[in-house]
Amino acid sequence: GSGNSRTMMVVNISPVDTSLEESMNALQFATRVRNIQLDTAQQSGGGVVEKNLQDTIRGLKKQLKTLKGAQEKLETECTTLKRDNARMSEQVQTIQTARLQSKAYEGLQKQMIELEEKYDKEQIVRQETEE
Structure with a gap:
């Protein structure tokens, strides 16, 4: 001391x-x-140095507490973002599946229309040949 x-x-x-x-x-x-007399100078100088060190320690503890709070907030935000990202990935997958199904449905509709037109033409040809 x-x-x-x-x-x-x-x-x-x-x-x-x-x-x-x-x-x-x-x-x-x-x-x-x-x-x-060195004793007095040492005591007064030591007290100032000690006080400065204690102030620095208090400041660093306060800064550490602030940083820990910020870290907790960021970790919570990160967890929320990961959850949101997973949910959005599922939605993208659902949309992609729906698109594929929609394209398949459109293809089937087109085939159905073509078949109906072919059927209608064949019906007309049959009626004409029967007459």
Whole structure:
């Protein structure tokens, strides 16, 4: 969690006289760094980051809920469309069957008319030959 971290700094100094100035600068820098309060910055920064993450999580959960609702709606619509499609396919099949039957009926009617005409002609020829 935030505020539970520790920062450590290692300062390297040299016992050699020629490095005295460098060693003094390093110790002064370490003293200044030691006085910096990281704890407060970490807590306030961590709180902001944590709040932002929680807001993001809430937003994503809300978006997920919305998407699940949309998915359910689309699945229901898909099921309805599949049912409608099956019903329409049956209707198309029925219409195609009716068309075939209608064509067959028309063919039979035409044959019947031709036979009636032939019969009528034969009747006329018979009557003429009988007379």
